[in-house]
Amino acid sequence: MAQFGFENDIHSILKLDMPITNAPMARWQRKASSSGTSALSCLSPGKSINVSQNSSKTPSKTPGKNKKQTPSKIGGDRFIPIRNGKQMDVASFLLSKENEPTDTSATAATSENQKAWSVSLNGYNIEDAKILHLGGKPLNVPEGYQNNLKVLYSQVATPTSLKKTRYISSTPDRILDAPDLRNDFYLNLLDWSSQNLLAVALHNSVYLWDATQGDIILLMKMERDEDYICSLSWTKEGNYLAVGTSDCKVQLWDVQNQKRLRSMESHTARVGSLSWNDHVLSSGSRSGHIHHHDVRVAEHHIATLGTHSQEVCGLKWSPDGRHLASGGNDNLLCVWPRPQEGGSGSESQPVQCWSEHQGAVKALAWCPWQPSILASGGGTSDRHIRIWNVNSGSCISSLDTQSQISSLAFAPNYKELVSAHGYAHNNVVIWKYPSLTRVAELSGHEDRVLSLTMSPDCSTVATVAGDETIRLWKSFEVDPLKKKAKERMVKATSGIHQSIR
Template identity: 80%
Template sequence: MNMAQFGFENDIQSILKLDMPLTNAPMARWQRKASSSASSGLSPGKSANVPLSSSKTPSKTPGKSKKQTPSKMGGDRYIPTRNSKQMDVETQKAWSMCLNGFNLEDAKILHIGGKPLNAPEGYQNNLKVLYSQGATPASVKKTRYISSTPDRILDAPELRNDFYLNLLDWSSRNVLAVALHNSVYLLDAAQGDVTLLMTLEREEDYICSLSWTREGTYLAIGTSDCKIQLWDVYNQKRLRSMSSHTSRVVSLSWNDHVLSSGSRSGHIHHHDVRVADHHIATLSGHAQEVCGLQWSPDGRYLASGGNDNMVHVWPRVQEGPAGQAVHSWSEHQGAVKALAWCQWQPNILASGGGTSDRHIRIWNVNSGSCITSHDTQSQISSLVFAPNYKELVSAHGYAHNNVVIWKYPSLTRVAELNGHEDRVLSLILSPDCSTVATVAGDETIRLWKSFEMDPAKKAKEGMVKSTRSVISQSIR
């Protein structure tokens, strides 16, 4: 221990020697000049033969006959005179070299730009070097803007303010159908043109439900007089009228050539529209009005919701015993009108309850389990999945009368769309999935352009779809 202390004191003494006078250094320049002047006969008290007022630089330096190059050893080397402050800086550097192994001025712990500096070779330190660098613009996540005001507002006079009816549907050809009392109007969403398609013969009758075929050329219309009318829209011609129900037809859903309909009696009927005897099956799982009806995108399952607070999932007509539900869920405490299948996960079904329930529930049809449940604090009249941003949209009545966008599957609130002055009765998604249309008891239809895809992402999606179509054509 004493030897180590002795060695350390010797190192300190050697460092401190820098403050002592330099004894072995070459002669300073001013000393050499003084001796040179003395040898040339000029004394300090006499001036050289150079006029003080002359504006020209003398051709020769006084005291020198010719220019000399300093020699390497003991020549003309300049050593500055150091003051106390300079000595302190050099002492600190020496201490740093002795204690740390390198000069701290040469190693920055926090570096603003570029890569962090590496420590000198052989250097060890238990302290971690913290490195922070600002994110580049490319790495900053862009947040999309969701307008709080609708893109368009349309008047819907004589719209029936009935929670159980389904009075709005959007075709794959970008035509919006809306039922106003006993008439059906068509809105070309691209051109803005409005056309009257049909009007019921009796004034006391009214339209209860609408549903487009997948191709967007035919429209099914359910009425209060227990009938279903099938219309060729582009020829404005009624193709047929089908009767099988004993009460009003409030819900409709297509699966290829099979049209399923739900009525106030609680029965669901399957209709094969290609044949004269159209009524091919009856499902009797509900005790009250079947106000929600949706076929899954892959056509495997039919989901139904009723005023009896039940949700049923039915197999395709050709599968299983007639009238046998795959799943029956009774968790909702209110009428279930809102049903939506997930486009990118066909086994996922969302359902929403009425005023007494107010919950969104997400179901896994394969396992029959409820994945998640969320209390929206408001009556739910309609649900739809928005695939562009993997979101779920809900329409509400009492008490908020608004539309809410939720992130799926977390069901965290993304945005609220306010503006309707009465309960929102139905909500539907546009064919390009960029816009939702809502119809409310305030007799207005509002178009909300809330899901426009980023141009780069849209181009990428288009490339993927074109590749898939080429692959499918080659398989055929």
């Protein structure tokens, strides 16, 4: 029997659906019993409650600890912090501020009240403590304050390192009248000497304008009225002027003495283009031939270049004197070598010959700081500026200007390219080199621009147009600080050369 009693006890212990009588109480049971006991103790008649002392406090969970009282979650009053009257005024003002209409007359008084409240509550004006302000002027730095971090880590821009935006005027600096100017695209009627004399051909006369003094000089006039001037070109020193005429001659003039030195005959058609290379004068004519003249000897004609089939309207020697560029009405662009010394009527072959242009190639310009770079511009049917590398024979870049190109010139002061245009824009455009991005557009001529030339200091470009005006655009003035630095560099270089000699 004892064995059966033991088994029954084991089964009763392992059975889970029976209540456990000897287990500890659960947490929720303990919490419910304690809250019920406290509530019954408050309602028992034998205990008195001090209402004045315990009205705002609840019984503590831990007996004997009454320093920190928290609001009771069950049956207690909500906690209300102690506020003084001034805080209530500030709160009511902030609540009603957004709904009130703006009163400009009371703005000053309101700001003073706000400042007084801020000082009394915080001990300082809160507006002075803001780091970022949404409006108004920035706060002034207190007198005598110095920011050490700014001294250590900031860089003050000096005038030399300060990058200034260059201003290019859209109006010409000066306008000169050019009556009886021949409106012919293929002629070159304007040139500026190194002695600051601007030569212009007006029909059968050549006039000189002194850019320094403003004087005008009539240099020469052809004998017959039906003859006219076709081209002008100054020597590098600016003492002599070559004049190409419609009667197939090339005249050489001494400007200082206003005297013709010689008249050279070799062409069979008008001479529309001229270019100097030391003592060699190259001339291009309507027949398509290019002649080299050695002005030092009696037999001046030393070489003939005959690749062009139509009029040679563009002719330019490179700055180093190694190559001659020629452009013709046959849309060809050719590059020729320097003639050999002692040559007599010999004919050489071009170094390069390009036929990419679809119009007459009159506009030619050599890059002063890159002697192997040549810029060319096409006529109405082409309208493209093309940049060539003479050594490799490749076209570096090409740009469609949407207008006839009559003349090109490099501006070394800012490394830019200037182009003169005829139909349909009749303007002058400045391009950044080598990107060929448009820098500025100079408008003012009422007819097509026929030619342009740069001043000796390369700060001004002169343009002549079919509206019988010459306009001077002062678009490339050098910054005075850069100019002084460049002059000092030139003096230092010349001093080195003298010491070497």
